[in-house]
Amino acid sequence: MNAIDLLVSDHRTVEKLLEELTETTSRGVKTRQTLVEKIGALLKAHTMIEEEIFYPAFKQAGDKEEAKMYFEAIEEHRAAGELVLPDLLQTDPSGEQFSGRAKVLKELILHHAQEEEKEMFPAAKKLFDQAKLKALGEQMFQRKQELLKDKEELLELTLRERA
Template identity: 55%
Template sequence: MPQNAIEILKKDHEHVLHLLDQLTDTTTRAVKGRKELLEKIADELSIHTTLEEEIFYPAFKDATSKSKNKMYYEACEEHRAVESLVLPDLQNTEPDSVSFSGRAKVLKELVEHHANEEEEDMFPVAKEVMTSDELEELGEKMRKRKNALKKGH
């Protein structure tokens, strides 16, 4: 059954948060596991943020009034914080260190906060201002783009 844009994004949130749970549950001895999980998380976040920034966010911004655009800009800044600061910092941290554990926890908290804001604030507004056909169409674009991105990873 086809999924609309919001369902796809929520499923991505669930998947990434599950991986982050696994990462934060590891110990300093799980060097290989931490590296593998972090690589998966980085790939999933990259694909997810690309879908949001290229497809969902522009459609959301176009469909909403200027008063709701604040959500768009906040979401973009949260992506930037994760992609430019927190994630690279974690990737450059030794997996067997206590610092890694702390940084992984911060990444998880940021992603949880971002996902909750989207699901509780942005997605309900999107459902109000976009038709179900528009959301299905965005979902189809996102599926195609996601498949192309996964081939590149």
């Protein structure tokens, strides 16, 4: 699997989980807790493989425009990972605030994924040949497995993506 296919697959998986999360009600406390934990672990792994492997290669291969996309993507990761997600994880799943915070996280992630898919990934396809995209994808997949090794169910999702 090449790097872009791996990242797009991650986007679809997280989007599906976020959709499930925003459709829950305050009575679904256990479901909400489980979904938030899954989303948090997947987002952390996804963010790390992008920031450690994909983004640096993208920035290095590009010019000012790619550098601009790189820094914007990093800031969007920071907003989701350091502000919105931690707040959601600490919010009472049976409380009224939970739905609002879940919706904000979903909108932020959807916006970020759409930008990557419409701007960054097409630019990456011009910067990298298929061999480079495949090599990056292999490296990212291995790193993602390492990051999710303690999360059996999430690792299974990852392995199914690979098939």
